[in-house]
Amino acid sequence: MYPAAFEYLEPASLQQAVEFLGERGEDARILAGGQSLVPLMKLRLARPKYLIDLNRVAGLDHIEVRDGSLVLGALARHADIESSPIVRRTIPLLPQALRRLGDCQVRNLGSVGGAVVEADPAGDWGPLILALNARIKCLGPRGEREIEAGDFFTFAYSTALQADELVREIVIPIPNQPVLGEYVKLERIAGDFAVASVALQADIDSDGICRDVGIGLAGAGACPLKAIEAENLLRGSRLSPELIERAGRELEARANPISDLRGSAEYKKEVLRVIFARAMEQIIARRS
Amino acid sequence: MLKEISVKVNGVEHVAKVEPRTLLIHMLRDQLGLTGAHIGCVVGKCGACTVLWQGRAVKSCLVFAVQTRGTEITTIEGLAQNGGLHPIQQAFWDADAAECGYCTPGMIMAAYALLSKNPLPTESDIKQAIAGNLCRCTGYRNIVEAIKKAADRITGENTRA
Numbered sequence: 001m002y003p004a005a006f007e008y009l010e011p012a013s014l015q016q017a018v019e020f021l022g023e024r025g026e027d028a029r030i031l032a033g034g035q036s037l038v039p040l041m042k043l044r045l046a047r048p049k050y051l052i053d054l055n056r057v058a059g060l061d062h063i064e065v066r067d068g069s070l071v072l073g074a075l076a077r078h079a080d081i082e083s084s085p086i087v088r089r090t091i092p093l094l095p096q097a098l099r100r101l102g103d104c105q106v107r108n109l110g111s112v113g114g115a116v117v118e119a120d121p122a123g124d125w126g127p128l129i130l131a132l133n134a135r136i137k138c139l140g141p142r143g144e145r146e147i148e149a150g151d152f153f154t155f156a157y158s159t160a161l162q163a164d165e166l167v168r169e170i171v172i173p174i175p176n177q178p179v180l181g182e183y184v185k186l187e188r189i190a191g192d193f194a195v196a197s198v199a200l201q202a203d204i205d206s207d208g209i210c211r212d213v214g215i216g217l218a219g220a221g222a223c224p225l226k227a228i229e230a231e232n233l234l235r236g237s238r239l240s241p242e243l244i245e246r247a248g249r250e251l252e253a254r255a256n257p258i259s260d261l262r263g264s265a266e267y268k269k270e271v272l273r274v275i276f277a278r279a280m281e282q283i284i285a286r287r288s
Numbered sequence: 289m290l291k292e293i294s295v296k297v298n299g300v301e302h303v304a305k306v307e308p309r310t311l312l313i314h315m316l317r318d319q320l321g322l323t324g325a326h327i328g329c330v331v332g333k334c335g336a337c338t339v340l341w342q343g344r345a346v347k348s349c350l351v352f353a354v355q356t357r358g359t360e361i362t363t364i365e366g367l368a369q370n371g372g373l374h375p376i377q378q379a380f381w382d383a384d385a386a387e388c389g390y391c392t393p394g395m396i397m398a399a400y401a402l403l404s405k406n407p408l409p410t411e412s413d414i415k416q417a418i419a420g421n422l423c424r425c426t427g428y429r430n431i432v433e434a435i436k437k438a439a440d441r442i443t444g445e446n447t448r449a
Contacts, residue, residue, distance in 0.1 A: 005308070031352075039330070103335070
């Protein structure tokens with residue numbers, strides 16, 4: 001009900017935040033939107049000795065285009081990303097998908113940085129950054145580094161970040177051609193995490209050839225999964241019902257979901273195949 | 289390890305002494321006597337604690353009081369003007385949108401946030417806006433109708449269905 005007592009630290013700058021984190025490592029947690037961390041602290045599943053509040057640190061909540069990429073500051077709120085005209089213009093998958101994340105209150109405070117670091121197997125941002133081939137820029141006492149989305153998730157709720165590193169930005173390449181995005185999420189109740197979800201970004205030319213595609217999955221295992229084999233099947237080929245069916249079966253075969261209260265592994269595998277087909281159908285319908 | 293913070297609630301400056309771990313909901317209820325925001329769950333799911341923070345609907349059980357220093361909060365107590373109900377409150381009354389009343393302040397604050405940004409919401413917009421507020425009594429129908437009614441009255445036009 002009440003979190004365990006902690007010391008509250010307010011860094012004046014990103015540099016100071018990194019210093020605080022460097023000094024305290026495992027004993028400290030970063031406070032961003034708090035929409036995942038605070039419930040954990042109230043249940044006392046997380047008992048950090050120090051909370052480092054990033055909410056008033058300047059230069060972390062930007063949503064901008066830089067060098068051909070959409071750059072999201074770690075503290076950019078889901079609601080602001082969803083409603084940003086820049087995002088709508090460059091990565092149409094995002095506004096559509098973010099409407100399905102949590103609820104209004106969660107989206108008003110929750111941040112993209114917090115969401116990717118929480119690394120929920122059933123979270124919405126995992127599939128999105130995988131489908132979008134994003135890069136995560138991290139900062140620590142040893143300096144800045146970039147981690148590809150595909151290398152970011154290591155296990156359920158675990159990432160490749162060291163204990164003294166924080167996420168600074170998420171960099172999403174803007175496709176050269178106009179693309180379509182589709183996010184299909186099966187959830188048992190509104191605002192819940194997914195039973196399973198599929199994030200799809202596709203560049204389909206006027207002859208129906210899939211020039212490029214990115215597919216990210218939630219509920220497909222301990223980590224969000226990039227459906228690399230399904231992508232390879234589709235890339236460069238003309239989209240036909242048979243090809244899409246084959247890609248769906250490939251995707252289903254590679255998924256290794258965890259049975260939990262949202263569904264059995266067998267159920268989630270089937271769901272993934274079905275909602276992948278639905279996402280492809282919807283993208284193709286919108287192309288015509 | 290008490291910190292003294294100054295925060296504006298419903299237009300009035302308050303000074304409160306809080307621990308870092310004191311949640312906004314507890315500061316509002318226990319220290320400022322504003323018991324309109326309710327505690328319904330531990331885990332930030334029910335929305336009964338919904339208030340506006342810097343104009344945004346938030347679950348006050350997921351915000352530490354210290355985070356709000358120097359900022360503005362609006363609670364249900366801040367809606368009525370000159371002793372009269374806010375149109376949203378009046379619409380809830382007229383539409384029979386409250387049974388036990390536990391979710392009601394949170395629902396009204398979520399509706400207030402919606403109508404501030406989207407004065408003519410569709411039914412789908414309304415349902416999206418209250419997706420973070422659980423009600424165990426009403427089945428939501430009258431709540432949705434109340435918000436439509438409030439939107440009509442506030443803008444003085446008919447809401448598109």
